[in-house]
Amino acid sequence: MDITERVRKLHEIMCQNKVDVYIVPTADFHQSEYVGEYFKIREFLTGFTGSAGTAVFTADEAYLWTDGRYFIQAAKELEGTPVRLMKMGEPGVPDIEHFLNDSLPERGVIAFDGRCVSLGDGKLYEQIAAKKQGSVFCERDLAADIWEDRPALSEEPAWELALQYAGEDRGSKLERIRGFMREVGADCHILTTLDDICWTLNIRGNDIEFFPLVLSYAVIGMDRMDLYADASKFSDELRQKLEGDGVVFHPYNDIYEDVKKLDEGATVLIDPARLNYALWKNIPGKMGKVEMRNPEILFKAVKNPTEIDNIRKAQLKDSVAHVKFMKWVKENYDKEVITELSASRKLDELRAQQGNFIRPSFEPIVSFGEHGAIVHYTSSPETDVRLEGGSFLLTDTGAGFYEGSTDITRTYALGDVTDKMKEHFTLTAISNLQLASAKFLHGATGMTLDMLARKPFWDRNLNFNHGTGHGVGYLLNIHEPPTGFRWQFRAGEIQPFEDGMVVTDEPGIYLEGEYGIRLENELLTRKGLRNEYGQFMYFETITFVPMDLDAILPGMMTEEERRLLNNYNSAVYEKVSPFLDEEERAWLENYTRAV
Template sequence: MTVSERIGALQRIMKQKNVDIYIVPTADFHQSEYVGEHFKMRKFLTGFSGSAGTAVFTQDDACLWVDGRYFIQAARQIEGTPVRLMKMGEPHVPTIPQFLEDTLPEGGVIGFDGRCVSLGDGTCYEEIAAKKNGRVSYGEDLADSIWEDRPARSKEPVWELDLAYAGEDRKSKLARIREAMKESGADCHILTTLDDICWTLNIRGNDIEFFPLVLSYAVITMDRMDLYVNGAKFSDALKERLGADGVVFHPYNDIYEDVKRLPGDGTVLIDPVRLNYALCRNIPEEVRRVEARNPEILFKAVKNETEIANIKKAQLKDSIAHVKFMKWVKENYDKEEITEMSASAKLDEFRAQQGGFIRPSFEPIVSYGEHGAIVHYTSSPETDVKLEGGSFLLTDTGAGFCEGSTDITRTYALGRVSDKMKEHFTLVAVSNLSLASAKFLYGATGMTMDMLARKPFWDRDMNFNHGTGHGVGYLLNIHEPPTGFRWQYRAGETQPFEAGMIVTDEPGVYLEGEYGIRLENELLTCKGVQNEYGQFMYYETITYIPMDLDAILPEMMTQEERDLLNAYHSAVYEKLSPHLDEEETEWLRRYTRAV
């Protein structure tokens, strides 16, 4: 079936079921940012494959909301289909709630699969329907019957993260969670977010491509943790160890009936942003609810000493691999046929040589020339192009090592590039270094700090249409809340930086039809001086890869900016040269020279 035929089939079902508007988000039943093949219904219906976006269908219309990362990609992928692109944040583009209010007829019905919609969003839809004397219908996946060859849910085995990598055992983590429950007055805590559950239990799996997560739900009380999961994926030995720590196994879907039996005199802690609407609606009305952010969110964002030491090892491994790759691609792009996809495979080959490499930590973005302007581009056999001189190669990739996950972006000049390209590259480098060098008082948030990255752009009446950085999980989600760099206010994204948080620093320039540039390092948040003014904080850069001097214009930089670049390159050489052979070391010396 074509996209047009799929949408037509869905709209016929909507008419049969008397559903006026049907919403299909990206999420699975656990509000995951990235989902397994079984849950990619939005992609199936619209053809858009990006990791974020929401499709909204009426009985005679189809719309797709995406943010700035996906404007170009979405436009290309839905071309020739009935889907209309809604560019979030752009003038005259309504938000989804505004569209629903304007479009829903009096007495109308808004439909969605309640397992794939958060409580917060579902409640919003419910309120909009009520204004029109209508209702929501959330108990059915209307499009399931259309997807005849829908992939099954993953049955991949679960493995345990050793204490040498986790740095804290399950009992300790559960004790901290239960203390947070007490502080909120709750005696029960429902978890549906996969990274929170995997972090708590020190388990990992393979249920979502690139992300070592396990499809599961959990209910934590003061004396046990009920785990709803496909138990066949666990070895008997791991089940026994989990059982010794108070974990009780149940079939994956049983949670929907079990929460109906929660004691009426109890109090349950739930996160309305992360708990799905259908599950929440099954909690008895008499049960008191405390709505707050999952305590696991902040616990896992602040890395312990063991995790930090391991992550630095992973970063060193990946930095070595990147330097070997950088040398290889710059020396060979014009001597042999190298494409986006073969370059991506070569980078992973260098990673595997470092030992402990599990797999990429997210879908790799390796883009040449004009493809680099597509922020979340993914090369495919249909789009794969040969690398040539005169443009940029952008690689935004990550590795899952036993010691942790990485997320690194570099842009390489292949051959001679124009002065305009060098000016933009230098701008991105200055932005990256300006943010990384920040010293700030405790209490600052990503909204505060993002100005340091944006100022070089805003001074030139320029901008980039994505956040400047995000938290990074430890062999979990590569995008990890609650911290990051973003100049615009978003509810729930005003967490002050804590020592031990790891965040990316990744400004960029994107010219559609020409090229893209992005430079991304990971930063470790550290405590600095404490005095009468308060606790000062700073960032330690833990990614060590040259910023391509072939694309830098030193005369465009202030002396302070050149000093920052030279200091960074000096650290790169010091960290990596002991791990390289003589030829590689000499090459690195040239690409980390002072400017």
């Protein structure tokens, strides 16, 4: 059954159920960024494999909204299907809200699986339907009958993240959460976000693609935490430890009926952006509600001293692997057959040699030549190409070590590249280094600081169509709120940088049909001098991989920009060289030389 047939069958089911618009987000029941195979219903219906996008089906049409990271990829994957690409943020392209306002007929019905839609989105759809004297229908997954061979829910085992890595026990974390609950007047706290639950309990698993998380819900009270998860995933030992800390196990799906029984005289703390609509609908209407961001989000974003020590170790391990990879690919691309996929495997082999490697921390992007212009490209046997001279190889990959998660992007010049390519590479390096060197007063946000990265591009009437950086979780989500670098205003994303936050720095430039360049390091937020003007902050770069001097034009850089590059590459040599053999050290010395 191809995409055309799947869309046709969905339209039939919509007609049978008197549904005018059906919405399918990229989500599981927990608003996860990556989802397990069971939840890939949007991909099944549209053929688009990217990790972000929303499909909307009207009575006789099909649409897919996605952001700038995926425009090129989505256009290719939707070609030949009845699904129309809607490029978010582009001129003339309405957002989903305006599209629904215009497309929903009078007394129309908007349908969606309420478990896969956030509370905020669900309320928005309610409001849109109400304007047309219509309604929402959220009790059924209409596409379930079409996906006959749908994979089962994950049954992978859960495991405990030891205190030597977590740095804080679950009892302490629960007490901090309960302290916050007292401050805001809440008696209980419903959690559906997997990273928040796993961080709280110091557990990890394998239920989500790439992210080591456990499918679960939780209700935290003042004297117990009800955990809704498949208990068979937990060893007897781990289950006893959790129960000893006041955790009570329940079957995974029982949460929907159990919340109906919550005390109507109590007050519940919920995060509207992270609670699914179906669960919210089941909370007793008379219950008091405190609606605000989950406190766990900021708690886990500020890394504790143990986590910071471990993260530095993980970054150094991955830096060593990248240096070895850079040498290997530059010396061998024209001597043996190396492709995008084989290069990706080689990088993970080198990571595994560093010890305590679990798995990639997100879907690897290893793209050569024109594929590099596809921001979130994923190589496959159908698209895999051989590396050749005269272009760039871009690798945006990450590792999950017990010491933490990494996210590193490098672009390598293979053979001779043009001056235009070198200009764009040098521009990207300048952008990366300027942001990393920022000194700022406490209270500054990513909206404030993103200008440092954008200015070199904007001065030349250029731009890159993605955020400049994001927070990084510790063996959790690789894209971790609430911090990041982004120049556009987005409600709920304005968070001052705090000491201990880890954030990426990843500017780039992309020329469709030619090449892409991105350079990404991780930065650790640190406190600097405090004086009469306030608390100054700065970033400590914790990624140590050379910026390829084969693609740098020193004459294009100011003296200060060359100093930043030379200081960075000098630090790379100092940190990484002790882990290399004599030949590798000599090679690295050349690629970190002063320019």
